[in-house]
Amino acid sequence: MTSVRVGVFGLLGSGNLGNDGSLQAVLGYLRAEHPEAVVDALCGGPEVVSARYGIPATRLHWYRGEYRTASRAGTIAAKGLGKLVDAVRTAAWVRRHDVVIVPGMGVLEATLPLRPWGFPYSLFLLCATGRLFGTRVALVGVGAAAIGNRPTRALVRWSARLATYRSYRDTQSREAMRAMGVDTTRDEVYPDLAFALPTPRASTPTEHVLSPPGPVCVGVMAFHGGDDDRARAEEIHRRYLDGTTRFVRALVKDGRPVRLLTGDACDAPVVAAILDAVDSPLVTAAEAASLADLMKETAAADTVVATRYHNLVCALKAGTPTLALSYAAKSDALMDRMGLGAYCHPAREVDADRLLEQFRALEQRSAELRRTLTERNLAAARRLEDQFTALTAALFPGTDHAQTHAHARQEAP
Template identity: 70%
Template sequence: MHLEETPLRIGVFGLLGSGNLGNDGSLEALLVHLRAEYPHAVVDALCGGPRTVTARYGIPATRLHWYGGEYRTASRAGAIAGKGLGKLVDIARTAAWVRRHDAVIVPGMGVLEATLPLRPWGFPYALFLLCASGRLLRTPVALAGVGAAPIRSRPTRALLRWSARLATHRSFRDGPSRTAIRDLGVDTARDAVHPDLAFGLPAPAAARTPGTVCVGVMDFHGSNDDRHRAAAIHRRYLDGTTRLVRALAADGRPVRLLTGDTADRRVADAIRTTVASPLVTTAPVTSLTDLMRETAAADAVVATRYHNLICALRTSTPTLALGYAAKNDDLMRDWGLGAYTHPARTIDPDRLLVQLRELERNAPALRAQLAARNAKIGRELHGALTALTASLLPPPHRNDQQRPTLTCAGADREAP
């Protein structure tokens, strides 16, 4: 790179580093692409967990919200005032951050959905500020491979509709997501659909442990529309999942409990305490690569979280989905596993066991089917990410370097 050239500045945005492994996996997949195609770009983040993002990925990061207690319930006058003031301060903070960049990318995640409890003045408001700032300051903002779903809450629907309209580039992780945004009145005719960005992560090799079943658990309380019955939904989900694990342990099957978010650990702890079997253990996972290593070693996977399913499919492991949203069922159908879905809200442990046994009987054919689908994923995602960066940035400069570097906080670091 010539010394007189100014390096590109690329921002990444979202609830990254906040404990959700799926969100962080999408960021990791994007960074792999940027390090290969734009090795001298300066990349930084505006995100939920800046310390984690900086420590894990080596890029500078700024806290998403000015008010530190944004995601805590505000009951006292001081907290309510702090949240209100924070909304005003974040207008200027977001605009100033956007102004410093040549482009901003929101990497994957379900940023245009409310399938889990969500307040409009939290992340939807932050996303709207980002997209509005990009349009006003002429900085392109891309929603790359994001998830979307129908939304009932009017304030949330309005904020996400305008976010989608104001974004420079949109692509979706599945067809129903694009349809949901089209139904909000957004013109999606030119918007691409491609596999979830997390499918771009390499699947690690792992020796299979015969008999092992991975059960991915979730701190599940229903969707944004289920707040009035959230406790009952959670009790039924926890009871059904616990009964499944108990039955597997009674059959002498090792069970590995998988999590996908910090909040899921208390569910895993509750199941392990109730079942009280040495065959039931919780896998220590801190990344999607860790999750994939666990699923690759299992005979079968039963999972709730969307990115737990992705990890299982990525390793070609026969998978049964405890679906909490349409996206889970759509993903399973896309991979030819539509018969192996079960509703997370109304778990029937007996029927779930029947489905699992059928899944395992068909395991050899299913593994071959999933491996064939995985062979296509890399090409599809490479094309999608190349199209994304081509729409936002000038063509990358090619040179004779053997190993690309990514500029971070004024210094270059070697990419893996």
């Protein structure tokens, strides 16, 4: 078979478990449906990606201090030079490929602090050079949101326009891109790519009835608000941490074991602050290195309360009743899609007493919600099969993979 040169692109291998989970899902698709493809990556953490996924990887940025604040003239000059070098490096990398996939991630949003000359600039370089050299660039199952900063919004809008293929992980993302002037007529919405990953066995309702109340997973985040909240970032973080700590302390008072989860390396100080403030043997921290690890943790819990988007995805996919500390519309949309839209609490205004009320109401409906999640997860898996079939048709024309995959699904028992 003719080898197809496929690149994967993004902040992969940089410590964010959700980003890496999206990469894992796309690599699983490529290995199952396009085993002839020769795959490599242009990413944030090439050493991690190569070691973990067995593909060659190149560093996304020439300047290694790209995401550190530059205050001296020398570092500012190095960053500026890096932008010029990255334009050449990205063009050369794109030109070597037939297809480039951006797997999931919130690449078209600014719900967390973001500078236009950071990742938005890198994404624009990718999509522009893809159009220049005839390389098909696909934004697959990505997140998008309204962006206030004009330079960032312009880069994101042009990146989306120049891409060959776009799909989104929720309807709000597609509507946000339409509002920014992108023609989304042919763009589809599918569940997050992480729903394509293997699912660990969840505890059954019977086990919960026969046992005393079990552990609660609390997923925390180094949350400082969004891109438009820089002036009050510390106030937002302090309020979030205080409310979350009070909630954990209330769970401990009720005798509940609490397992603290993270989703990014930058969340570790939040875990340390809660452990120090609560100081109880009932509170422990998980050391998850992947979404699979997170799913195992959430599958073993009675209930999950989480902030990071992919902490929520893991808990919902594991079939565990979940309450979202929601910091963006994407979290609300995910919870609504999975039948738990009533169980969202604002991360910017964590009220420990109100959160505890919602938590207890959630647990009272545990058995019912587990059945709902089973049904919604089956529907998500079917939709992601459609996503991958559509991706094959768009990126690998002239192959019979799409038809073969469809026939296999029809004939499967």
